[in-house]
Amino acid sequence: MKLLANRDGPLVYRQRLATRLTHWVWVVCLFFLLLSGLQIFTARPDLYIGQQSGFAFENRVLSIGAAFDQGELGGVTTVFGRSFDTTGVLGVVEDADGNFQMQTFPGWLTIPSYRDLATGRIVHFFFAWVLVGTLALWLVASLVNRHLTRDILPRGRDLAALPGDIADHARLRLHHRRSYGPLQKLSYFTILIVVLPLMVATGLTMSPGVNAYAPWMLDLFGGRQTARTIHFVLMLALVAFAAIHIAMVLLAGPFNEMRSMVTGWIRIDGKEDER
Template identity: 55%
Template structure:
């Protein structure tokens, strides 16, 4: 009970609960968690592969008499001892302890990315490649299953394809997210649609195609793919940047899950059931 004055007492009013709706299909949930596992191993093994040649270049080749690198990690000797360096678009930065040189002071490791963020933690290009390719093909197979199932059950049309009214609703959706005023409906909001459309129809295909274009075996089948991406080194750079964008998406995704209510969001991706906002229409079998 809440007291307003000495002689007036009113009952506390609990916020109304919305209905429990079935929001995520079994295919969406299985592919979601499979992708999460795949991307974890792809990222860390990819950094291990990157350490074998810790630079990003533009063009067909690298390491000759010209400088076509846009990013480089390396170590140099100085009067104060060895230091890790990062060169980005020609500008050099001291990144000792993170990039170029890391590890304990008495046993420094001269590598691009530090050991804790690579698989394996030691330098082993062959192992990194084997694990990377295994999860890459699992990633591709999962993507095929997702597209097929989502096309059949209408998930793509209902939740992913961006419509003109979604574009018009972006300003309000930005304000709602900034003020943590989330509308928990049956379908995704404008920002979610745009983000997921970008991931499924731009970033995922791009990272797969650039990965394939770096394969000499695949080049023999589709030599034109390297021409589209402007050379093997350019494809490698695009591949790396695309993964960085996916990592950025993942970080924002986790922040939004925490802000919108992690229990409700996790329940949706584990069981399929989601607590919607009050007033959301229910279907047979759902709980108002």
């Protein structure tokens, strides 16, 4: 399996300064956004479809809670009406003393680690606006230096080569090119141009203040509760992307990959066609 770059390959300058700076700001932002977002979610650990949560009707698609079964407390997670025992993970977790207590997520998964909605909202909104500003900065810089059109935007030849690139990744035949491969382009385009802007838009749709100035956003996303559900699903997609991204960095040679995102220089395969 080809996991590491050819040591005889040339060093090429691949990552511009703006790309590197915004990348590391996003790492920090997404970390705090995830953990503070889960803190906010614990205030109402349910997801619905529509404008409002159901009282006289049922429109819930996810619920995390606790219930007693034969006198024992257990965590219960319900997805589309089907319930699962999630004791120790969701709904009922183990505290520092080894006792089980009703809590949506373990303390290490939230900021703060204890129930504090106000602090969670402050942290979440601060890093959300930092993310928005950084995303705007990246977009402008990437248009100016052509990083977006040259390296991110998938072209016809990339789509044609995508099946082969997916097969190479599945076999862990990881290449080190001067430019991004087809799967990288499609992944980065999806995250940067689709997922992150949608995260921002759905987050704004949940704000009553924004609703007053732009009520059309509620119609666009099918209601505040639907926007909240989409926001949560996009968060899961970002977590999955981050996990796969880190795994690929480790498999492809972490020193070479980290050097690329710190200094901009990466060693490509010796026989790589320098496009």
